[in-house]
Amino acid sequence: MNLSIEHLRIEKASEHDTGLILSFIKELAEYERLSHAVVATEDLLREALFGERPVAEVLIGYYKDAPVGFALFFHNISTFLGRRGIYLEDLYVKPEARGKGVGRAMLIYLARLAKERNCGRLEWAVLDWNEPAIKFYKNLGAEALDEWTTFRVTGDALERLASK
Amino acid sequence: MNLSIEHLRIEKASEHDTGLILSFIKELAEYERLSHAVVATEDLLREALFGERPVAEVLIGYYKDAPVGFALFFHNISTFLGRRGIYLEDLYVKPEARGKGVGRAMLIYLARLAKERNCGRLEWAVLDWNEPAIKFYKNLGAEALDEWTTFRVTGDALERLASK
Numbered sequence: 001m002n003l004s005i006e007h008l009r010i011e012k013a014s015e016h017d018t019g020l021i022l023s024f025i026k027e028l029a030e031y032e033r034l035s036h037a038v039v040a041t042e043d044l045l046r047e048a049l050f051g052e053r054p055v056a057e058v059l060i061g062y063y064k065d066a067p068v069g070f071a072l073f074f075h076n077i078s079t080f081l082g083r084r085g086i087y088l089e090d091l092y093v094k095p096e097a098r099g100k101g102v103g104r105a106m107l108i109y110l111a112r113l114a115k116e117r118n119c120g121r122l123e124w125a126v127l128d129w130n131e132p133a134i135k136f137y138k139n140l141g142a143e144a145l146d147e148w149t150t151f152r153v154t155g156d157a158l159e160r161l162a163s164k
Numbered sequence: 165m166n167l168s169i170e171h172l173r174i175e176k177a178s179e180h181d182t183g184l185i186l187s188f189i190k191e192l193a194e195y196e197r198l199s200h201a202v203v204a205t206e207d208l209l210r211e212a213l214f215g216e217r218p219v220a221e222v223l224i225g226y227y228k229d230a231p232v233g234f235a236l237f238f239h240n241i242s243t244f245l246g247r248r249g250i251y252l253e254d255l256y257v258k259p260e261a262r263g264k265g266v267g268r269a270m271l272i273y274l275a276r277l278a279k280e281r282n283c284g285r286l287e288w289a290v291l292d293w294n295e296p297a298i299k300f301y302k303n304l305g306a307e308a309l310d311e312w313t314t315f316r317v318t319g320d321a322l323e324r325l326a327s328k
């Protein structure tokens with residue numbers, strides 16, 4: 001499935017886009033003030049996205065044929081619905097290409113893909129201080145799951161839990 | 165991988181556990197005050213968990229050989245780490261079997277599995293009013309990602325977004 005609206009085009013990424021995807025991930029981390037957290041390499045990403053058992057899929061957004069953003073997603077499951085969902089891990093559009101509908105087009109693409117694959121939900125997480133994003137998502141019909149908090153065990157804490 | 169501690173045993177579920185898993189899901193929904201949201205059927209679950217392309221895996225917790233709880237999980241990805249993670253969608257222990265270490269044993273199992281599969285993180289979401297759970301998770305080394313909120317598009321809103 002491809003999606004084109006005037007100067008916009010949304011396409012599935014392929015292996016030769018790995019370097020581009022990594023550069024977008026680094027720009028996204030910078031915007032989220034989390035640059036220190038990026039340790040991914042092109043090899044790790046290639047294996048995760050285009051290896052034997054891909055764990056996620058990627059869309060590239062083009063504006064006037066130049067790549068300006070990406071969306072990285074995978075399937076989760078709702079046990080209450082008994083059906084798969086789509087979880088959008090990363091959505092990023094370069095600052096100079098914002099306001100042209102690229103992010104919106106990627107979300108529309110994912111909503112169509114969710115229907116095509118019989119998924120019950122499209123979900124993603126947003127940083128609480130990112131007010132422009134929150135307003136944008138609510139305008140597209142998304143509801144905030146305010147009563148849930150995500151917990152994480154990682155690094156040394158994960159080692160310690162595994163060795164209990 | 166199996167994990168046994170005294171009267172406890174944690175095992176991977178198989179297809180013949182589908183009915184049991186559904187009954188646990190319904191009990192969990194009741195505890196979360198979300199019973200109205202459960203529309204999953206045994207057929208839908210069997211397809212999602214044990215069909216051609218399983219989207220999640222399940223552990224069953226046994227106490228003195230009786231099944232008393234379950235954990236349902238799938239792989240997500242951290243683009244910053246460039247590695248897979250484990251996302252725990254559901255964790256449930258029957259009320260009469262709580263306080264015996266079943267939930268703890270399932271989390272330890274998952275932390276070991278995360279290491280075995282070279283995953284960087286173990287994550288899950290908790291309802292904000294579930295204080296006993298939050299205390300329990302923090303004691304096991306989990307950190308709350310307080311600055312993130314999950315957004316969801318589902319039902320009619322998903323239809324509307326797909327048809328934009």
